[in-house]
Amino acid sequence: MLNIHEIAAKAGVSIATVSRALNYSGPVKEETRQRILQIAQEYDYKPNPIARSLSTQHTDTIGLILPEMVDEFFMDIIRGIDEEAYRGKHYVLVSSFHTQRNIAETLLEFMSSGRVDGVIIMAPEGQKGLIDNLHRSKRPLVLLNPPAGADAYTWFKINNHQGAYAITDHLLGHGYRRVGMITGPHRNSDAEERASGFREAHRHRGVPVSEALIIPGDFSARSGYYGFMRLMSLLEKPDAVFAANDMMAVGAYQAARSLNLHIPQDVALVGFDDIFLSQLLTPRLTTVHVPIVELGSKAVRYLIRMIKGEVDPHLPYHEELATGLVIGGSCGCEMSSVVAPF
Amino acid sequence: MLNIHEIAAKAGVSIATVSRALNYSGPVKEETRQRILQIAQEYDYKPNPIARSLSTQHTDTIGLILPEMVDEFFMDIIRGIDEEAYRGKHYVLVSSFHTQRNIAETLLEFMSSGRVDGVIIMAPEGQKGLIDNLHRSKRPLVLLNPPAGADAYTWFKINNHQGAYAITDHLLGHGYRRVGMITGPHRNSDAEERASGFREAHRHRGVPVSEALIIPGDFSARSGYYGFMRLMSLLEKPDAVFAANDMMAVGAYQAARSLNLHIPQDVALVGFDDIFLSQLLTPRLTTVHVPIVELGSKAVRYLIRMIKGEVDPHLPYHEELATGLVIGGSCGCEMSSVVAPF
DNA sequence: ATGAAAGCGCTAACAT
DNA sequence: ATGTTAGCGCTTTCAT
Numbered sequence: 001m002l003n004i005h006e007i008a009a010k011a012g013v014s015i016a017t018v019s020r021a022l023n024y025s026g027p028v029k030e031e032t033r034q035r036i037l038q039i040a041q042e043y044d045y046k047p048n049p050i051a052r053s054l055s056t057q058h059t060d061t062i063g064l065i066l067p068e069m070v071d072e073f074f075m076d077i078i079r080g081i082d083e084e085a086y087r088g089k090h091y092v093l094v095s096s097f098h099t100q101r102n103i104a105e106t107l108l109e110f111m112s113s114g115r116v117d118g119v120i121i122m123a124p125e126g127q128k129g130l131i132d133n134l135h136r137s138k139r140p141l142v143l144l145n146p147p148a149g150a151d152a153y154t155w156f157k158i159n160n161h162q163g164a165y166a167i168t169d170h171l172l173g174h175g176y177r178r179v180g181m182i183t184g185p186h187r188n189s190d191a192e193e194r195a196s197g198f199r200e201a202h203r204h205r206g207v208p209v210s211e212a213l214i215i216p217g218d219f220s221a222r223s224g225y226y227g228f229m230r231l232m233s234l235l236e237k238p239d240a241v242f243a244a245n246d247m248m249a250v251g252a253y254q255a256a257r258s259l260n261l262h263i264p265q266d267v268a269l270v271g272f273d274d275i276f277l278s279q280l281l282t283p284r285l286t287t288v289h290v291p292i293v294e295l296g297s298k299a300v301r302y303l304i305r306m307i308k309g310e311v312d313p314h315l316p317y318h319e320e321l322a323t324g325l326v327i328g329g330s331c332g333c334e335m336s337s338v339v340a341p342f
Numbered sequence: 343m344l345n346i347h348e349i350a351a352k353a354g355v356s357i358a359t360v361s362r363a364l365n366y367s368g369p370v371k372e373e374t375r376q377r378i379l380q381i382a383q384e385y386d387y388k389p390n391p392i393a394r395s396l397s398t399q400h401t402d403t404i405g406l407i408l409p410e411m412v413d414e415f416f417m418d419i420i421r422g423i424d425e426e427a428y429r430g431k432h433y434v435l436v437s438s439f440h441t442q443r444n445i446a447e448t449l450l451e452f453m454s455s456g457r458v459d460g461v462i463i464m465a466p467e468g469q470k471g472l473i474d475n476l477h478r479s480k481r482p483l484v485l486l487n488p489p490a491g492a493d494a495y496t497w498f499k500i501n502n503h504q505g506a507y508a509i510t511d512h513l514l515g516h517g518y519r520r521v522g523m524i525t526g527p528h529r530n531s532d533a534e535e536r537a538s539g540f541r542e543a544h545r546h547r548g549v550p551v552s553e554a555l556i557i558p559g560d561f562s563a564r565s566g567y568y569g570f571m572r573l574m575s576l577l578e579k580p581d582a583v584f585a586a587n588d589m590m591a592v593g594a595y596q597a598a599r600s601l602n603l604h605i606p607q608d609v610a611l612v613g614f615d616d617i618f619l620s621q622l623l624t625p626r627l628t629t630v631h632v633p634i635v636e637l638g639s640k641a642v643r644y645l646i647r648m649i650k651g652e653v654d655p656h657l658p659y660h661e662e663l664a665t666g667l668v669i670g671g672s673c674g675c676e677m678s679s680v681v682a683p684f
Numbered sequence: 685a686t687g688a689a690a691g692c693g694c695t696a697a698c699a700t
Numbered sequence: 701a702t703g704t705t706a707g708c709g710c711t712t713t714c715a716t
Contacts, residue, residue: 001454001480003708003709003710004709004710005709013686013687014686014687014688015687015709015710015711016686016687016688016689016711016712017685017686017687019710019711019712020685020686020711020712023711025711025712026685026686026712027685027686028685028686029685029686032685032686044454046451046454046455047709047710048396048455048456048708048709048710049455049456049457049710050392050395050396050401050456050457050708050709050710051396051692051708051709051710051711052709052710052711053392053692053710054390054392054393054396054691054692054693054694054708054709054710054711055691055692055709055710055711055712056692056710056711056712057692059392061435068421071417074416074417074420075413075416075417078416078420078436078438079410079438082436082437082438083440086437086440086443091435091437091457092435092436092437093403093433093434093435093436094420094424094434094435094436095424095428095433095434096420096421096424098425098428101428109388112343112386112388113388113390113391114390114391114392114693115391115392115433138343221622221683221684222684225683225684226684250622251683251684254622254683254684257624277619277622280563280592280596280619282599341563341567341593341596342563342564342567342568342593342596345692345693345694346693346694347693355702355703356702356703356704357693357694357695357703358695358696358702358703358704358705359701359702359703361694361695361696362695362696362701362702365695367695367696368696368701368702369701369702370701370702371701371702374701374702389693389694390692390693390694391694392692392693392694393692393693393694393695393708394693394694394695395694395708396692396693396694396695396707396708396709396710397693397694397695397696397707397708398694398695398696398708399708456709
């Protein structure tokens, strides 16, 4: 691999001219430029990005920090981010954090390192010390589905409240009056907002929430299974259940089968997230669609604008993406009984 | 953020001594080292990795290039790679390739850029021009589930042949004699090996393969659905079906339901991959488990050894990871009828 | 329009 | 044990 000096020598010009010619960053006689471009092409010359980064103080790379938890979304979130980064000619340095890895530490390392120009971080539970350390970040930062108390920073999030409200309201509209809920993890912002949407829908309808019907879960299928079991073992059973995510709803389906209960005849069931799996359940799960790919691409687009200085990186910007209701048969809505899934 | 000069000044030593003290790369009087370490800590000094990279010619970063297709595995493959890279103190620069993006181009860009010390690439279909361009890579390279004809390069792969052989043999052991197969995409190495394992199992058992029962699929649930439909519309129907991956098996389940056929009573069904979803099917899908996380971590571990020069990067190394049979009820094996899934 | 030269922040060979 | 200095390959300012 040749370097700029060798190209300059071959072209009979100085390295400064080569740099200007290649970057269109200054005046170069058209004829000279052509000669340089021609030679660069001939020798397949590519400027060394490390050297360039050292000089320009930017790397065209964004850091992505993800929790271990995102499972189903992992693919979509990375896809949205990767695609958009590619469009914006940026690279993506990923780091998912594992239990043993401190997320705040990873963030600071990314930040201070000069390895990335900005960071996107998803940490709905505000992992240990995160919030307290965000301000130490010297580079543009975008939070995805942020934990509570992060309003001083720029974030993009799913409107969990609205989605939960809509789907709960849908259940209440069906006439269910004892709606149970299996919640997500304690202190997880997505989980908390879904619970609050659930409550608000009840309030607006004037239907009291029975606290006994609110069972803690942790977003795993397993917890959905046991949560549903618990609900159905109550003396006063629910007539509908809202699982705070589809994974738990999947567990609930399993539990229902064990108990020989039919959905929605014996009890209605709805979820949240619209994961691929939910369309394969029978009856298809009624759930809330979340625009996860869009979440990622919006975050990248904004981050790149911050990096370029097109928007003020210090002025927090917030955006909530609307969710959409996906009606299946699990809530009690009529579905044509035999539908080819494909 | 301070730089090495300022730390040196505060410590009253030269930058060389600071560098040696921090990197343990040369003799420094213990007392001096302590003073330097102390000051570095106090000012939260971190050497600039870009500058270091320019000087050392390595970045402690590995490039990861993935096809768009890996869906279900995306998470696992990245997890295995990220975890192991973290252990080896390396960063991961990802790039999934989208239709519009040329994979060979991405590879060369990664390679020539000096942005990464080595690359892991998964491209079972040998995307356009890939093989022809691999040799242009000047840095260590590891292929994952390589396309055919890549033996000149180091690769790690799942032993698809063995897995397909085992599960086909299992079906034949059940006594099925008309086993259909829904294959994966044409020219996809995983798909082709699974087909060859299928055939070899027949050969060893002395059971002829009926070509009419081999239906092309593309690894999507949709193609599994239609493939199964086609098989069951034949005059001489199969008594068992091997879907070359679980996703297609999922489609087959749907098709079976549409047709009101029971698995395994009317027709047995098995898959390949052991994706999460397969354990939720009823009856649980009999399938082949693939050690995908391990595949990723092995690749990283070996790549890092190549980078460090512990192994010869020019000597191709190959490793096939064994798969395992996961017995469910879909092949006709007796399962205790009611099993709590969790 | 072009070139010379000063960084960017660090490592490592060489000198003391 | 410590310091001096020459890169690493590029961008950019300042001369010309």
